[in-house]
Amino acid sequence: MKSLLWLQTGSCGGDTMSVLCADSPSLEELIDHFGIRILWQPSLSTESAASLERTIDAILADQLALDIFCVEGSIICGPNGSGMFDPYRGRAKMDWIRRLAEKAGVLVAIGTCAAFGGVHSAPPNPTDCLGLQFDKTTGGGLLADSWRSRLGLPVVNLAGCPTHPNTMTKTLAMLATGIPLELDHLNRPKLFFNTTVHQGCTRNEYHEYDVEDTSFGGNACMFFNLGCQGPMTMAVCNSELWNGRNSKTRAGVPCFGCTSPDFPLDRDLFLTEKIGPIPVNLPLGVERANYMAYKSLAHDAAPERVLNKKMDT
Amino acid sequence: MSSRVVRIELNRVEGDLDFELTLQDRVVVDARCIGSLYRGFEQIMIGRKPMDALVITPRICGICGTAQLNAAVLALEQLANLQVPATALHIRNLCLMAETVQSDLRQSFLFFTADFCHSKYAGRPWYETAVSAFLPFKGWAHKGALEYSRQMVEIVALFGGQWPHSSYMLPGGVTSPASPRHVLNSLSILNKAIQWFETRIIATELDQWLAIQTNSEFFNWLDGKPGHSDSAIGLFTRIGRDIGLQRLGFGTPHMLSYGAYDHPEQGDKPSALRDRRYRAGFLNGDSGQILPFDQTKVSEHVRFSWFQPYSGGRHPFQGQTIPDYQPHTDRYTWCKAPRYQDNVVQTGPLADALIDGDPLITSFYQSEKGSAWLRQFARLRRTAKLLADMREILGELGKRSGSPHIIPPHSSEFPDGEGYGLVTAARGGLGHWLQVTDGLISRYQVVTPTAWNASPKDSEGRHGHWESSLLGLEIDNPDDPVEVGHIIRSHDPCLVCTVHMLDSDTRISIRP
Numbered sequence: 001m002k003s004l005l006w007l008q009t010g011s012c013g014g015d016t017m018s019v020l021c022a023d024s025p026s027l028e029e030l031i032d033h034f035g036i037r038i039l040w041q042p043s044l045s046t047e048s049a050a051s052l053e054r055t056i057d058a059i060l061a062d063q064l065a066l067d068i069f070c071v072e073g074s075i076i077c078g079p080n081g082s083g084m085f086d087p088y089r090g091r092a093k094m095d096w097i098r099r100l101a102e103k104a105g106v107l108v109a110i111g112t113c114a115a116f117g118g119v120h121s122a123p124p125n126p127t128d129c130l131g132l133q134f135d136k137t138t139g140g141g142l143l144a145d146s147w148r149s150r151l152g153l154p155v156v157n158l159a160g161c162p163t164h165p166n167t168m169t170k171t172l173a174m175l176a177t178g179i180p181l182e183l184d185h186l187n188r189p190k191l192f193f194n195t196t197v198h199q200g201c202t203r204n205e206y207h208e209y210d211v212e213d214t215s216f217g218g219n220a221c222m223f224f225n226l227g228c229q230g231p232m233t234m235a236v237c238n239s240e241l242w243n244g245r246n247s248k249t250r251a252g253v254p255c256f257g258c259t260s261p262d263f264p265l266d267r268d269l270f271l272t273e274k275i276g277p278i279p280v281n282l283p284l285g286v287e288r289a290n291y292m293a294y295k296s297l298a299h300d301a302a303p304e305r306v307l308n309k310k311m312d313t
Numbered sequence: 314m315s316s317r318v319v320r321i322e323l324n325r326v327e328g329d330l331d332f333e334l335t336l337q338d339r340v341v342v343d344a345r346c347i348g349s350l351y352r353g354f355e356q357i358m359i360g361r362k363p364m365d366a367l368v369i370t371p372r373i374c375g376i377c378g379t380a381q382l383n384a385a386v387l388a389l390e391q392l393a394n395l396q397v398p399a400t401a402l403h404i405r406n407l408c409l410m411a412e413t414v415q416s417d418l419r420q421s422f423l424f425f426t427a428d429f430c431h432s433k434y435a436g437r438p439w440y441e442t443a444v445s446a447f448l449p450f451k452g453w454a455h456k457g458a459l460e461y462s463r464q465m466v467e468i469v470a471l472f473g474g475q476w477p478h479s480s481y482m483l484p485g486g487v488t489s490p491a492s493p494r495h496v497l498n499s500l501s502i503l504n505k506a507i508q509w510f511e512t513r514i515i516a517t518e519l520d521q522w523l524a525i526q527t528n529s530e531f532f533n534w535l536d537g538k539p540g541h542s543d544s545a546i547g548l549f550t551r552i553g554r555d556i557g558l559q560r561l562g563f564g565t566p567h568m569l570s571y572g573a574y575d576h577p578e579q580g581d582k583p584s585a586l587r588d589r590r591y592r593a594g595f596l597n598g599d600s601g602q603i604l605p606f607d608q609t610k611v612s613e614h615v616r617f618s619w620f621q622p623y624s625g626g627r628h629p630f631q632g633q634t635i636p637d638y639q640p641h642t643d644r645y646t647w648c649k650a651p652r653y654q655d656n657v658v659q660t661g662p663l664a665d666a667l668i669d670g671d672p673l674i675t676s677f678y679q680s681e682k683g684s685a686w687l688r689q690f691a692r693l694r695r696t697a698k699l700l701a702d703m704r705e706i707l708g709e710l711g712k713r714s715g716s717p718h719i720i721p722p723h724s725s726e727f728p729d730g731e732g733y734g735l736v737t738a739a740r741g742g743l744g745h746w747l748q749v750t751d752g753l754i755s756r757y758q759v760v761t762p763t764a765w766n767a768s769p770k771d772s773e774g775r776h777g778h779w780e781s782s783l784l785g786l787e788i789d790n791p792d793d794p795v796e797v798g799h800i801i802r803s804h805d806p807c808l809v810c811t812v813h814m815l816d817s818d819t820r821i822s823i824r825p
Contacts, residue, residue, distance in 0.1 A: 014375025085351040119372045126353025217719035242475035251474030252488030268362040
């Protein structure tokens with residue numbers, strides 16, 4: 001059995017709501033079949049809140065092993081470095097997190113807030129918040145860059161706003177059963193952050209042939225005009241669908257890059273920034289000169305069924 | 314008389330909330346409701362492009378992001394005077410309902426009824442039955458609620474791409490059409506949920522259950538068949554009333570509802586002028602009169618909140634949200650104190666049902682007033698209604714394949730000016746008030762349902778609704794005040810953070 005403690009800091013509860021939507025495996029399966037024992041989950045625990053205090057005290061006194069420590073939400077340091085915008089038992093939650101982290105077999109940042117700061121750290125960052133081991137795109141989170149958990153791992157960043165339900169439960173299942181977890185340069189498990197949102201998007205063919213929507217509600221690609229960051233964002237949204245059903249981009253909603261450390265961007269989120277006619281940010285790894293060349297060729301080669309946008313998505 | 318200040322913590326609520334209760338002997342004589350987490354959303358909005366509200370504000374709440382999105386989009390549509398096609402309003406209504414059903418199932422069977430398995434009740438004749446139904450991860454009602462709440466939001470995902478947190482309602486409509494594939498998938502999800510609800514929750518068909526008009530008819534129904542009293546709603550009723558929840562947690566008698574679900578054929582009218590499926594209004598608890606709702610009568614006080622002070626109350630269009638943390642003063646919370654025409658009000662399913670004129674809820678209210686039990690009962694009554702409404706909407710959407718789902722605005726730029734969006738989230742009235750200056754958001758004020766219910770005292774010293782719902786409560790065992798849990802959870806607290814109550818020296822807690 002692996003013990004799991006889940007605490008919320010500056011959060012909207014969205015990751016908890018998301019994990020309740022997991023179906024492969026479900027949260028219940030983690031308990032019934034993957035050997036996870038939940039010491040505490042704020043929305044689900046029936047133990048008393050006093051028992052949470054006893055649990056935390058026992059962990060800190062090395063009387064109770066903490067195998068998996070999940071933190072959901074931004075780490076709030078304000079006002080003036082006191083952390084008292086988000087206290088627990090009269091003390092800043094960031095202090096509790098720091099102390100519990102020292103005891104954790106592995107520390108998991110649940111969501112982009114805990115990983116990088118997230119929506120609460122958007123300018124002017126009123127609560128002076130940051131992530132567990134990152135502050136947006138750089139180090140300088142609550143814990144030092146060199147920090148490692150008891151099992152030698154940096155903070156495992158399950159980025160997403162919220163995190164994809166099955167990304168959460170699969171990662172927790174891997175941690176519980178000892179399947180090795182390889183991390184990318186942002187400490188996100190590669191297994192779930194090794195594909196772009198663009199890959200698997202049903203609007204892909206429109207993108208291939210440079211057929212782009214100019215207003216919302218249509219069938220075509222939203223990358224060129226409508227702010228979609230699918231080609232630059234690493235996440236499983238189109239390879240393991242949300243709620244088993246769909247993805248934002250398939251439904252005509254731009255990808256806002258919510259698994260990225262700079263989410264939410266500090267600019268018009270529904271518009272694509274361009275230099276002349278070319279987007280400032282191109283699909284991952286694409287050279288500007290090549291892009292211009294192949295896009296005009298592609299548009300010329302586009303079949304009628306794509307050009308007239310009659311294909312369903 | 315011994316007097317002491319006690320602090321209790323509650324889980325299975327959404328958010329960080331402390332209560333400080335003053336007890337004389339075992340009776341609550343003063344209550345302070347403390348929202349202990351500050352996140353600063355209103356400041357984040359300032360200086361951003363108006364459309365960004367559709368991405369940022371759903372992130373206020375992981376449970377009611379669809380309602381937040383709807384409030385934001387209505388405010389933008391009002392600002393730019395935009396029309397919305399009927400299909401879009403049907404889809405919006407369907408998704409809002411699915412989100413509310415999700416929340417009500419989770420609130421009822423993951424958060425509220427778990428307390429019936431508390432060891433305090435181990436000797437009661439119904440205890441084993443309660444455990445078999447409501448014990449987390451083991452009881453049949455808990456397991457069913459996990460399963461069907463998860464499936465219900467698949468309907469939002471079909472039209473919006475994902476749940477939680479999507480931005481598929483855009484000014485002028487929604488991003489996806491009423492594709493028959495989505496409609497049939499939704500119907501398939503809904504039919505299974507209704508079948509479960511009819512079999513396990515109400516042991517009757519929806520229409521028959523909804524036809525019950527008075528409390529005596531309801532009790533006749535309850536005793537009519539063993540299946541009725543053993544259904545989840547039967548158990549909830551028998552147990553809740555055995556432990557006296559119909560005599561607890563009244564709070565303020567004044568109720569507010571913004572109404573819910575815009576009439577789909579009125580998308581050419583400004584949202585504030587559209588009829589809604591459920592009526593808006595203000596129920597004056599002193600006179601019993603239901604009066605038309607007028608958003609200009611909303612104000613927010615900060616006298617006891619950790620915000621830069623101003624005198625009296627301010628309408629959200631004049632509102633300001635500047636944190637000013639002063640721990641050693643008589644100010645005690647990050648919640649503002651919203652008031653309607655200077656009245657403390659409550660909002661939520663009970664208020665909605667009474668203002669809309671639901672006969673069964675009104676009948677109970679007239680004989681027993683608005684208790685913790687009735688508040689929770691109104692929530693389950695609503696679930697039945699919404700499931701029936703969703704079936705009707707999907708029938709309508711099935712005929713609307715190919716009809717427009719969005720009227721894209723002529724310009725991506727929004728004019729300067731102001732707009733508001735008022736919706737009914739699972740927990741009650743939710744409002745966004747925004748102003749745009751030089752093309753950017755210059756003010757954004759959000760008044761959440763929980764702000765109404767969890768409000769602290771105002772400039773006149775009037776307690777907020779939750780605070781007043783605890784005043785006079787006699788606590789059996791101050792070291793394990795399970796009554797407080799019943800009352801507070803019946804309000805479906807959502808501060809997106811834990812409910813604590815404070816004890817100066819002894820910490821007391823609520824056990825299952």
